[in-house]
Amino acid sequence: ATAVILIEAGAWLVCKRTHLAECVGLGLSLFRRILSLQGGVLESRSDASDLRHAKIQQRRCEGNGRDGGRVEGGGRRDDVDLRFDGSGDANGDGDSEKVAVQQAKTPSAIPRANVSSASACTETSVFVAQAVRAQGVCIMEGVFDEAELAALSAAVNALSPRKKQNRRAGRWEYVHEPQAAPFTALASHALLSRVVRALLGSKTYLEKAGVLVSHPGAEAQRWHMDTPHLFTSRPHLPPHSLTLFIPLVAVDAAIGPTQFQLGTHVKATLAQPHKHYVLACCDAGDVVAYDPRVMHRGTQNQSDRERPVVYLTFSRVWYRDTLNP
Numbered sequence: 001a002t003a004v005i006l007i008e009a010g011a012w013l014v015c016k017r018t019h020l021a022e023c024v025g026l027g028l029s030l031f032r033r034i035l036s037l038q039g040g041v042l043e044s045r046s047d048a049s050d051l052r053h054a055k056i057q058q059r060r061c062e063g064n065g066r067d068g069g070r071v072e073g074g075g076r077r078d079d080v081d082l083r084f085d086g087s088g089d090a091n092g093d094g095d096s097e098k099v100a101v102q103q104a105k106t107p108s109a110i111p112r113a114n115v116s117s118a119s120a121c122t123e124t125s126v127f128v129a130q131a132v133r134a135q136g137v138c139i140m141e142g143v144f145d146e147a148e149l150a151a152l153s154a155a156v157n158a159l160s161p162r163k164k165q166n167r168r169a170g171r172w173e174y175v176h177e178p179q180a181a182p183f184t185a186l187a188s189h190a191l192l193s194r195v196v197r198a199l200l201g202s203k204t205y206l207e208k209a210g211v212l213v214s215h216p217g218a219e220a221q222r223w224h225m226d227t228p229h230l231f232t233s234r235p236h237l238p239p240h241s242l243t244l245f246i247p248l249v250a251v252d253a254a255i256g257p258t259q260f261q262l263g264t265h266v267k268a269t270l271a272q273p274h275k276h277y278v279l280a281c282c283d284a285g286d287v288v289a290y291d292p293r294v295m296h297r298g299t300q301n302q303s304d305r306e307r308p309v310v311y312l313t314f315s316r317v318w319y320r321d322t323l324n325p
Helices: 002-016 021-037 046-052 119-133 146-157 181-187 190-200
Strands: 060-062 069-071 078-085 111-114 137-141 163-166 171-176 204-214 241-247 258-261 276-278 287-290 296-298 307-316
Touching: 111 119, 119 137, 119 190, 119 287, 146 181, 146 307, 181 190, 181 204, 181 307, 190 204, 190 241, 190 307
Parallel strands: 111 137
Antiparallel strands: 060 069, 078 111, 137 287, 163 171, 171 204, 204 307, 241 287, 241 307, 258 276, 258 296
16 A cells, blocks of 8 residues: 555656645655554554453462472472463463463563473463463473483584574574474474464474574674564464573573563553563573564673573464564
């Protein structure tokens, strides 16, 4: 529609040979019409319908550190520590958005799930899906042990990347073929595959995989989304992709963790002036799951250590990221 308007305007100007003042007036009129057609992508009212229709059910989970937690109204759970307020879609089909806009008990902190038993996969995956829908990011603690990380690091280092991209001074992305053995093994991991299904449904594929390395002195990135919102529709849409970060080393504040703006994967939150900025500090073996639409950036590496992170991006079968192939 925008192109048609501009073509018509150009033809009209050529034919009529209007004066400069008339051209300026026409230009302003066209600009206002184009803006109205765009629909205001960042309007704060864009998710009002989601907020009205979201049925927020509270199920408080009180964590007791990395050794386990107690769930209110239930017995002791020593295999998973859920630190978040909310409830959600236990079906795990990824299409229910009843918990799309929930409120975290501590919105200034990244939701975390402590995993210490494979038997907790179902409950943890549902929780992680809730957290990512609500805040855009969640950290799963203790997914991989030291031996598994060492094997993953060796396997990835043995690969030749498809391409190498600079992501700011001192920061490099090594893009690999997602069909390589180390990444397909991660994609079939019991917990990670359940998390993907819980958010995206059963019809997904591993779209991208690689390694991000932040070297000592690496500059902070600009705030960005990995993928934009697909449409200009006002209602908040379910995620079309999910990215997993697997740091191969412990990530503290000095080494340059990823920083997130909580909830900014929702257009209404993105339009708000006051946002929660949080650092995704975590241990080696943890996994950071986030919606690629959430605003984030890699922070400055102020240490003398490298920060290698394996990444996986899963998408629904109908989606292709043509901006970052």
